Amino acid sequence: MRKSLLGMYHDLKESASTSDFPYLLGNTMYKKLLGRFNGFPSPWRQYTMLGDLADFKAHDRIILSEAPDLDEIEENGNYKEAKFSDAKYSIQAKTFGKTFSVGRTAIINDDLHGIMQMPQMFGRATVRTMVKRILGLLSGNANAYDGSAIFALRTATTRNYTANVSLANTAAGMAAISACMQRIRSQVEPSSGELMGLTPKYLLTGTTLAPVAQQLIKSAQILPVSTNGGGTYNVIGTLTPIEDPLIDIVLSSSWWAVLADPQDCPVIEVGFLNGKAEPDLLVSKAEMVSMAGGSEDPYGYEFDDIHYKVRHDWAAQLGYYQGICRGSS
Numbered sequence: 001m002r003k004s005l006l007g008m009y010h011d012l013k014e015s016a017s018t019s020d021f022p023y024l025l026g027n028t029m030y031k032k033l034l035g036r037f038n039g040f041p042s043p044w045r046q047y048t049m050l051g052d053l054a055d056f057k058a059h060d061r062i063i064l065s066e067a068p069d070l071d072e073i074e075e076n077g078n079y080k081e082a083k084f085s086d087a088k089y090s091i092q093a094k095t096f097g098k099t100f101s102v103g104r105t106a107i108i109n110d111d112l113h114g115i116m117q118m119p120q121m122f123g124r125a126t127v128r129t130m131v132k133r134i135l136g137l138l139s140g141n142a143n144a145y146d147g148s149a150i151f152a153l154r155t156a157t158t159r160n161y162t163a164n165v166s167l168a169n170t171a172a173g174m175a176a177i178s179a180c181m182q183r184i185r186s187q188v189e190p191s192s193g194e195l196m197g198l199t200p201k202y203l204l205t206g207t208t209l210a211p212v213a214q215q216l217i218k219s220a221q222i223l224p225v226s227t228n229g230g231g232t233y234n235v236i237g238t239l240t241p242i243e244d245p246l247i248d249i250v251l252s253s254s255w256w257a258v259l260a261d262p263q264d265c266p267v268i269e270v271g272f273l274n275g276k277a278e279p280d281l282l283v284s285k286a287e288m289v290s291m292a293g294g295s296e297d298p299y300g301y302e303f304d305d306i307h308y309k310v311r312h313d314w315a316a317q318l319g320y321y322q323g324i325c326r327g328s329s
Contacts (some may be wrong), residue, residue: 017129025102025281026308029119030281033310034121039167041257043129043242047204048257049266051091052275053315057236057261058092061269061319063145066178066194083150085191089145091317093273096129098122102306119281126279128246130270134316137268138257140329144321146190151326159183161326167205177203177236178327180258196322197258203239205256206247210246213241213256217245257326265305265323282309 053059065085073079075294100118136142148154151161160183165176188195193219205213217239237256246254259267283308 008245008328010096018290024281025115026281026299028093030038031117031127031201032116033123033281034278035120036120037127040124040131042129042244042246044127044131044134044244044270046242047202047262048268048270049262050277050320051092051269051271051272051273052124053093053271056093056313057271058102059271060088060090060092061145061317063089063320065191066189066196068192068194087145087191089317089319091269091271091315093271093313093315095310095311095313096126097311098125099309101308104305119308122142123279124312126312130312130314130316131244131246132250134270135244135246136235137316138324138326139251140326144317146321147306147319148191149323150318150321151329154321160187160321160324164328166254166256166328167209167212167216169212169219171176173212173265174236176327177239178214179259180327181236183325184260184323189322190254193311194233196265198265198322200239200258201261202259203236203241203256204247204259205241206251206253207243207245208248208253208255210241210243210268217241236320249273252329254291254328255326256328257324259325260323266319267321270314270316276313279310282311283307284309 031142051061053204064087068082068086071080102115138150140149142150145148146154154158162176162179162183165172167173167176184198184200186195187198188189203213203217247253262268
């Protein structure tokens with residue numbers, strides 16, 4: 001049988017270690033918080049690159065131009081040193097957090113269910129806050145490393161978006177995705193003009209378009225728009241569909257995009273202080289002394305509300321524009 005919270009407190013009081021009670025309770029709460037943080041249904045780790053930030057200073061990420069083609073070297077010939085140009089983007093960790101408290105009434109009433117709901121909700125809130133800001137970078141207003149908006153028109157050959165095409169399980173839908181895949185494959189590094197050799201990997205959608213994405217990618221054939229003819233062979237089956245439910249809220253239910261592997265061409269970097277992706281849960285028990293007189297509090301002056309702080313240190317920043325092609329905004 002589970003010992004009540006108050007019973008646990010009295011056991012600790014008898015052993016003169018009541019100060020451990022907030023930490024023992026907090027340890028269980030932290031496990032609940034992490035469970036909801038890691039279990040939130042967003043694949044943000046798949047479509048971003050995770051980074052390590054040593055402190056709260058701005059950190060520059062250097063982006064070099066593509067290496068030039070190799071020279072043919074004659075016998076006893078000289079090798080020429082390659083020249084590179086570079087660009088950069090900066091990323092700087094910020095702190096996000098909230099406090100909450102566990103009241104003595106809830107502890108005395110042994111309301112374990114109510115108490116454990118709070119860390120679970122904050123686990124969801126922590127990752128939800130982060131993903132909303134990550135997706136906000138894809139709204140079109142933020143700048144990539146070259147100083148232009150992520151989906152700005154650079155040149156006709158490097159454009160990383162298509163005309164707004166509604167995603168549907170038709171030949172037109174497949175053609176729109178195929179066009180985005182081709183745009184990623186044909187991306188060049190602007191300084192050198194050299195092909196980057198990117199491979200499309202993900203089809204990213206919100207919840208509304210997720211069933212359509214699954215059907216498009218997994219179907220052997222795609223039905224034509226009209227009913228007068230055969231289907232079209234599926235040429236987009238190499239993509240992996242991933243669904244982020246917050247896209248429908250932050251961007252739109254019609255938004256979709258094709259992305260390259262973020263380890264090869266990171267569109268968004270999410271950096272964490274000291275590489276720690278999980279949030280912290282800190283405890284601070286408020287001290288209370290009653291000057292009202294009267295009979296002694298049977299629980300002692302040290303038994304009062306327990307205060308907790310959720311803290312998360314991270315930053316998100318746009319990197320390469322070449323690794324994404326937006327199909328619809």
